[in-house]
Amino acid sequence: MKGSQKNSTNKGENTNKTEEKPQQAKSQHVTDDIHTNIEQIKQNIGHNTDVIFRSFQLGTTKLKAAIVYVDGLVDKDLIQDQILKSMIYDLSSIYSEEQLSDHDHLKDWVNNNVISVSDVKEEKSFDNVITSILTGSTALLIDNINTIFILGTTSYKTRSIEEPITESLVRGPREGFNESLADNRALLRRGLPDPALTMLEYEMGVRSKKKLLLVYMEGITNPDLLMIVKKRLEKFDLDLALESGYIEQFIQDDHFSLFPQVQSTERPDRVIAALTEGRVAILLDGTPFALIAPVTFSMMLQSPEDYYERWIPGSLIRLLRYFAAFITVFVPSIYVSFISFHQGLIPTKLAISIAATREGVPFPSLIEALLMETAIEVLREAGLRLPRPVGQTVGLVGGLVVGEAAVKAGIVSPIMVIIVAITAISSFAIPQYSAGIALRMLRFGAMICAGIWGLYGVILFFLLLAIHMCKLKSFGVPYISPAAPYRLRDWKDFIFRFPLLIMKKRPQMMRTLDDKRQKGNS
Amino acid sequence: MFQLLKIFLVCCSLFIISGCWDSKDIEELAMEVGAALDKTNAPISSLDQGYRKKNIIKMTLQNISPKSSPQSDKGGQQQKYENVTGSGDSILEIFREISLKKDVPPYGAHLKILVIGEKLVKEKNLQILLALFDRTFEVRDSCIILIAKGSAAQTLKLATDVPAFTLVGIEKNRYRSVKMLPAIRLGKVMSNMADHANFIIQSTSTKKRKVKFNGGAIIKGNTNRLIGFLNEDEVAGLNFITGEIKGGIITGRDPKTHGLISYEISSVKSKIIPHLDGEHISFDVNIESEGRLNEEHVHAGNAFANKFLKRAEMAIKKEVEHLVHQSLNKLQKKYQIDVAGFNEQMRIQFPKEWLQLEKDWDKRFSQAPIKSHVSITIRDYMIKGKKEISD
Numbered sequence: 001m002k003g004s005q006k007n008s009t010n011k012g013e014n015t016n017k018t019e020e021k022p023q024q025a026k027s028q029h030v031t032d033d034i035h036t037n038i039e040q041i042k043q044n045i046g047h048n049t050d051v052i053f054r055s056f057q058l059g060t061t062k063l064k065a066a067i068v069y070v071d072g073l074v075d076k077d078l079i080q081d082q083i084l085k086s087m088i089y090d091l092s093s094i095y096s097e098e099q100l101s102d103h104d105h106l107k108d109w110v111n112n113n114v115i116s117v118s119d120v121k122e123e124k125s126f127d128n129v130i131t132s133i134l135t136g137s138t139a140l141l142i143d144n145i146n147t148i149f150i151l152g153t154t155s156y157k158t159r160s161i162e163e164p165i166t167e168s169l170v171r172g173p174r175e176g177f178n179e180s181l182a183d184n185r186a187l188l189r190r191g192l193p194d195p196a197l198t199m200l201e202y203e204m205g206v207r208s209k210k211k212l213l214l215v216y217m218e219g220i221t222n223p224d225l226l227m228i229v230k231k232r233l234e235k236f237d238l239d240l241a242l243e244s245g246y247i248e249q250f251i252q253d254d255h256f257s258l259f260p261q262v263q264s265t266e267r268p269d270r271v272i273a274a275l276t277e278g279r280v281a282i283l284l285d286g287t288p289f290a291l292i293a294p295v296t297f298s299m300m301l302q303s304p305e306d307y308y309e310r311w312i313p314g315s316l317i318r319l320l321r322y323f324a325a326f327i328t329v330f331v332p333s334i335y336v337s338f339i340s341f342h343q344g345l346i347p348t349k350l351a352i353s354i355a356a357t358r359e360g361v362p363f364p365s366l367i368e369a370l371l372m373e374t375a376i377e378v379l380r381e382a383g384l385r386l387p388r389p390v391g392q393t394v395g396l397v398g399g400l401v402v403g404e405a406a407v408k409a410g411i412v413s414p415i416m417v418i419i420v421a422i423t424a425i426s427s428f429a430i431p432q433y434s435a436g437i438a439l440r441m442l443r444f445g446a447m448i449c450a451g452i453w454g455l456y457g458v459i460l461f462f463l464l465l466a467i468h469m470c471k472l473k474s475f476g477v478p479y480i481s482p483a484a485p486y487r488l489r490d491w492k493d494f495i496f497r498f499p500l501l502i503m504k505k506r507p508q509m510m511r512t513l514d515d516k517r518q519k520g521n522s
Numbered sequence: 523m524f525q526l527l528k529i530f531l532v533c534c535s536l537f538i539i540s541g542c543w544d545s546k547d548i549e550e551l552a553m554e555v556g557a558a559l560d561k562t563n564a565p566i567s568s569l570d571q572g573y574r575k576k577n578i579i580k581m582t583l584q585n586i587s588p589k590s591s592p593q594s595d596k597g598g599q600q601q602k603y604e605n606v607t608g609s610g611d612s613i614l615e616i617f618r619e620i621s622l623k624k625d626v627p628p629y630g631a632h633l634k635i636l637v638i639g640e641k642l643v644k645e646k647n648l649q650i651l652l653a654l655f656d657r658t659f660e661v662r663d664s665c666i667i668l669i670a671k672g673s674a675a676q677t678l679k680l681a682t683d684v685p686a687f688t689l690v691g692i693e694k695n696r697y698r699s700v701k702m703l704p705a706i707r708l709g710k711v712m713s714n715m716a717d718h719a720n721f722i723i724q725s726t727s728t729k730k731r732k733v734k735f736n737g738g739a740i741i742k743g744n745t746n747r748l749i750g751f752l753n754e755d756e757v758a759g760l761n762f763i764t765g766e767i768k769g770g771i772i773t774g775r776d777p778k779t780h781g782l783i784s785y786e787i788s789s790v791k792s793k794i795i796p797h798l799d800g801e802h803i804s805f806d807v808n809i810e811s812e813g814r815l816n817e818e819h820v821h822a823g824n825a826f827a828n829k830f831l832k833r834a835e836m837a838i839k840k841e842v843e844h845l846v847h848q849s850l851n852k853l854q855k856k857y858q859i860d861v862a863g864f865n866e867q868m869r870i871q872f873p874k875e876w877l878q879l880e881k882d883w884d885k886r887f888s889q890a891p892i893k894s895h896v897s898i899t900i901r902d903y904m905i906k907g908k909k910e911i912s913d
Contacts, residue, residue, distance in 0.1 A: 340545040343553070344631025344660065351553060351632060352586050358549040365547055454544065 030124050032103075034064050034143040041068055041139070044130050051133070056088055064143040073136035075155035082116045083138065083151060103144050110142065111149070119152025131209055158183060164266035164288070166433055171308045176266040181211050181285035187268040188215060188283075192275065196220065202233055204241035204284060212247065213283040215271070220278050222511045228475050229280050229293065244284045244291050251293070253473055258441055260434040261474040263292040263299055270304050276517075278510035294475035296482075296509070298494050300435035301325055306497045315496040322495060324429035327422060328439045329465075332369050333450035333458045335419050339365040341454030358413045366451030368412050372420040373443065375402070380424070481509045551629035555603070556584035556686025558674035559651060560639035562609050579642065579651075580609040581616045582675040583628060584686045603684050607675070613654040630660035635689045636667050636708065637726070639674035640739070643748040648741060649715045656712045663709025666693055669725045669739035669748065681731040692735055693724070700761055700770035700787065701754040703738050718743040720884070722760070722861045725751055740861055750857050752849060759849030762809050762842055763862045763894075765792035771816070772845075774837035784817040785838045788901065794867040798875055803890040805864060809842065814902040835898045846894045858888035 030037055038053065045051050048070075055066040065087060069079065111120060123129050123139075129148050133139050136154030161183065164176030177184045185199065196219050202212040214233065216226055232251040241247060244264060252261040265271060266288050271281045274292040282291040292299075301321045306314040338346055339354065346354065361368060379398035383391040399421070406412045423443065430436040442465065449457035472479035482490030489508045492498040506512045562580035583606045606624060608616040621627060636655065638648070655661045668689065670677050682688040696702045703724045714721045722738040738752045738760070752760060761767050767790040774783050788811075795806040815834060853859060865883050869876040879886060 339548045343546075343548045343551060343629060344662075346548075348553075348555065348632045348634065351548065355548045355551070355553065355586070358547065361549070364545070451545070 028126050030126065030129070030146050030148050032144055032146050034066060034141050037141050037148065038066055038068075040126055041130065041133070044126070045133065054084075056084065058087060058142065059089075066141045067138050068133055068141070069138040069153065070133060070136065073134075073156050074138055074153040078117065078153050078155070079138055083140065083153075086114050086116060087140075106142070107145050107147065110145075115140070115149070115151065117151045117153065121150040121152075122147040123150045124148070135209065161187070167265060167267050167270070167303075167431065169303065169305045169308070172304050173267075173269050175268055177268060177283075177288040177290060179286050179288055181213065181283060184268075184283050184288075184290065185213060188271060188275075188281075191268055191272045197275070200230075204247065205238050208238075208240045208242065210241045211285040212241070215275060215281040215283060217275050217278070220276065220506070220512050220514050221280060222278060222513065225278075225294070225475060225510075226280065229282075233282075241284060243287045244282065244289045247282060247284060248291055253475065257468065257472055258438040259297065259469070259472060259479065260300070260432070260438065261293075261295065261472070261479070263295040263432065264289040264434065265292060266290075267304060273304065273307070277507055278512035294473075294477040294510075295479075296474070296477060297469060297480050298482075300432045301430060303431040307500070311497055311499045315498075318497055319495060321429055321431070324426040325439055327426040328430065328436070329442050329446055330458065330462070331423050331426075332373060332419055332443060333446035333461070334455070335416075336365045336369050336447055337450040337454040337458055340451070345455075354413075354415055357415050360410045361413050362411070364451075365416075366447065368416050369419070369447050369451075370444070372406075372412055372416055373423070373447065376420050376424050377440065477509050482507075546627075550626055552583075552585040552604075552606075552624065552626045553632045554583050554628050554630050555586055555632055555684060556635045556637070556678050556689070557633060558582040558584075558637040558639070558670070558678050559613075559642055560674045561642040561645060575611050575615070577609045578611050578646075579613065579616065580607060580675065581613065582607045582678055583620065584678045584684070585628060586632075586684065603686075605675075605678055613651070617654075630655075630658060631662065633661050633665050635686045636665050637670050637674040637677045637689075638667065640669060640671050640725075640748060642674075643669060643739070643741070645747075648711070648746040648748075650746075652708065652712065655708060661708065663707060663712075665708040666690065666705050667708060667711050667723055669723045671725055671727045671736075671751070673728070676728040676731075677726055677733055679731055680728070680733055685733075689726070689733065692733070697769040700758040700767050700772065702735055703757055703761070704766045714741075715743070715746050720859050720861045722752070740857055740859060742859060749859065752852060755845055756849040756852050759845035759847070760853075760862055762790060762811075762846050762896075763792060763794070763807055763849070765790050765809075767811075772813075772838050772841050774834075774841040776818075776833055776837055778833060782817075782819040783815070783834050783837050785813050785834070785898070785900070786816045787811055787813045789813075794862075794864055796864065796868045796871050798868075798872050803868070803879070803886055805867075805890060805892045807846065807892060807894040809846070809894060809896045810899075811842070811897070812899045812901050813838075815900050831900050831903070835900055838898045839896045842896045842898065843894055846896070850892055850894075854888040854890075854892075859884050860887040864890075864892075 028040060038055075042053070046053070050071045051068065052071050053066060053068050055064065057063065058065050067079065067083065107122075111122075121132075121137075123132065124147050129139055129150065132150045136156060138151045138153045140149035140151055142149075158180040159178045161175050161178055163174045167176075175187060177187065188199075189197065194217070196217045198216055198218045200214040202214065204210040204212040212233070214229060229251070233247075236250045238246065238250065248260075248262045248264065249255070254261065263274075271290050271292060275281055279292055279294060282293070284291075302318065303321075306318050308314075309317070339358070343351055358365075363371065375398075379394065379402075382398070383394045385391075386394060403417045403421075407414045407417055427436050427440050430439065446458060446461045449461040451457075453460065469480045470478070470484055478485060481487060482494055487508045489505065492503050493507065504518045505515050506517050558581070560580045560582070562577055565577075585604050585606055586602065606620055606628075608620045608623070610616040610619055617628065633655075636652075638651065642651065652667075655665065666689070668677070677689065678685045680688055693702075693705045696704065703722060706721065706723050711721070711723070720741065720743045722740050724735055725737050725739040726733050726735050728734075736754050738757045739748050740750050740752065741747065742749045758770075758772075767787055770787055772785045772787065774785065775781070776783055790809065790811045792810075793808045795808065797804045797806070815831075818834070850862075853861065860883060864887055865880075868879060868883075872879075
């Protein structure tokens with residue numbers, strides 16, 4: 001990343017102050033002559049038809065000026081009403097010749113008295129000018145002034161704030177992030193109007209030049225964690241950052257682990273909750289998915305709804321998700337090992353009926369299980385990519401018709417269909433899509449182990465998994481904490497969600513600077 | 523790189539050389555649910571030519587094989603089970619011989635019931651007979667053991683869905699009858715025999731494909747052979763002595779009207795109190811029972827009347843005392859064997875003296891006077907009758 005860390009927009013100020021360091025030694029500087037300047041810009045981006053050059057004269061003077069912008073990225077009304085109009089008409093009524101002759105004075109005067117646009121920057125490097133134009137700003141060039149005004153006129157069509165599709169809740173805010181960083185930032189600010197909420201801006205992608213925000217709570221987030229995140233964000237060099245998934249893959253700890261080590265979410269409330277727990281969030285322009293780091297495995301099985309519901313139903317539903325996660329990974333493998341190794345462990349009458357239903361099935365149970373699980377993964381993928389009405393048909397046809405036909409044809413046993421259906425449904429009960437994928441992949445490993453070694457293999461697989469998860473860390477936080485390392489205080493919000501009343505402190509594993517969540521008498 | 527390749531090869535070999543040999547899909551097993559052992563004198567069949575054996579034991583295995591499963595669409599009365607018979611000199615030999623006749627191997631983890639023929643247990647040591655079932659890891663210790671009067675194989679040919687399950691089901695009815703012994707399972711039988719203890723096993727009789735649990739088969743310790751049976755009433759009496767009763771009824775006769783009185787047992791507590799006076803041994807057996815008056819043919823009018831209840835209690839008490847006496851009589855006089863746990867109480871109360879008594883305990887027991895004290899309380903008269911205001 002050729003990142004330049006800009007300002008920290010705290011204390012509620014909107015305008016950006018430039019603390020720009022000259023970066024590119026090669027880049028040419030703006031000259032006094034407007035024609036040279038325009039030529040310079042034209043050389044770079046002038047061949048594009050969407051780049052508009054508009055020359056005019058300042059008021060009634062002979063002083064030449066021009067604006068350059070990209071059509072479609074700017075707010076044309078703003079340019080016409082607040083820039084062109086004030087430069088051409090309003091200026092003439094109040095200007096004096098001597099003011100115009102003094103170039104420095106003219107610059108300040110234009111800045112202070114003429115342009116009624118809130119976001120104004122002065123730029124001397126052409127590279128930055130061109131970047132700004134391409135991201136929707138308008139460049140204002142005036143003859144005899146050796147800087148170019150960059151006016152924040154960016155305005156493009158964005159999606160309105162809608163309900164997040166991948167993380168819908170029964171109870172909870174219906175707002176989700178959209179593709180506009182400004183909107184997303186505003187959502188966070190609105191949810192947490194606290195001066196401690198700090199947003200650092202980075203630029204991502206040498207070519208895509210996406211804005212990236214590193215959000216944290218000053219005075220809560222541990223500085224060591226912040227340093228790790230900053231270091232990782234600055235370390236890599238990326239051409240293109242289309243989605244926060246790009247960033248996630250560069251900053252994660254273990255590239256070979258199946259488990260997501262950064263949480264992605266569409267929900268502002270989730271991000272805000274994470275921030276107040278001492279985590280950091282990363283927002284990228286152009287994607288509704290914010291990243292939260294560090295994460296633990298238990299977070300993958302949590303939903304914001306756990307906290308919005310009263311604590312007993314919240315806890316039980318969370319417990320249910322742990323069961324669902326277990327079912328997703330282990331039920332097919334346990335079934336396979338029971339059927340082909342440990343028939344004695346099945347209750348007699350069930351064993352008899354299973355044996356009866358498997359009669360005539362030509363494949364060993366492992367092959368049968370792999371076949372069906374693969375089939376359901378294919379169906380899921382197919383249903384996901386198709387337009388919604390067709391997708392549902394695929395699910396229906398696949399699940400019901402093919403399933404029943406396969407049973408009737410004697411290729412698979414009905415019990416296997418039940419097992420596959422249960423695992424598929426359980427995997428959808430996991431609130432994090434990426435965690436669900438991880439567990440679904442692990443299921444295949446477990447099944448193969450079960451097919452080779454039986455229940456012993458399943459246990460071996462479980463041990464391997466446990467070893468891997470114990471080893472895994474997300475930004476310095478152990479992945480399965482608070483189970484290991486054992487931190488009793490954090491168990492209040494682990495498998496069960498205890499009443500908010502007794503969750504008086506922030507998670508211990510985050511080592512926050514400010515421990516107290518409730519200023520109670522504790 | 524070479525190191526990695528080595529590890530990879532080792533991993534690959536794991537796939538090839540391990541584990542899978544144990545894999546056997548469930549439908550490729552013949553699940554045994556019941557087994558019967560009988561003495562036989564079957565002549566060597568023409569199939570067994572060139573095979574030196576005497577055919578002492580006949581084993582019948584009740585298999586549920588998927589081929590005769592309830593799921594088949596053929597309709598009609600298709601048998602859900604299949605009985606496979608083999609004979610030979612040792613149990614394992616018979617098992618292996620069955621493999622010469624059947625395509626799928628028998629699988630013993632679901633063996634629920636093992637019936638042994640009367641003649642076989644009289645002749646052969648039970649410990650030796652059951653050794654294979656005990657040694658193999660497949661058969662569970664929870665497998666129920668029964669002794670069949672007559673042929674054990676007949677017990678597995680009942681006219682029910684799966685005879686083995688029927689037998690297990692009957693065993694669960696102990697809460698409804700006093701005439702059934704607590705189920706004795708393979709693990710318990712083996713531990714009793716290792717203890718050289720006497721014990722009693724539920725016995726069954728089969729006639730015309732119908733079974734009844736009637737009485738108990740007494741196995742003498744050390745020899746581990748069957749020495750005789752108790753009939754149903756004697757089993758009831760024995761159950762009262764041991765207190766192993768979960769429910770059931772006792773029928774007595776009203777001394778005044780000679781009408782029938784049925785008493786449904788809710789609970790029975792019994793305590794055996796041993797007394798030792800020098801060489802002289804005696805016992806008191808205290809039996810306390812509570813229950814309900816469910817049916818009476820007396821027409822006393824008011825079942826709530828205390829006088830009637832007293833009478834009823836007396837009648838039941840007499841009946842229980844009679845049962846207890848009867849079974850003690852049989853045990854002491856006829857078989858001269860202690861299967862009711864008197865020895866255990868003696869050992870607990872007089873541990874030092876027990877060392878001397880232990881040797882010829884059965885003989886001493888058979889001469890010991892035993893007094894029984896029965897107390898019956900009728901707690902509940904169901905809804906018949908009305909409250910009596912004054913006695």
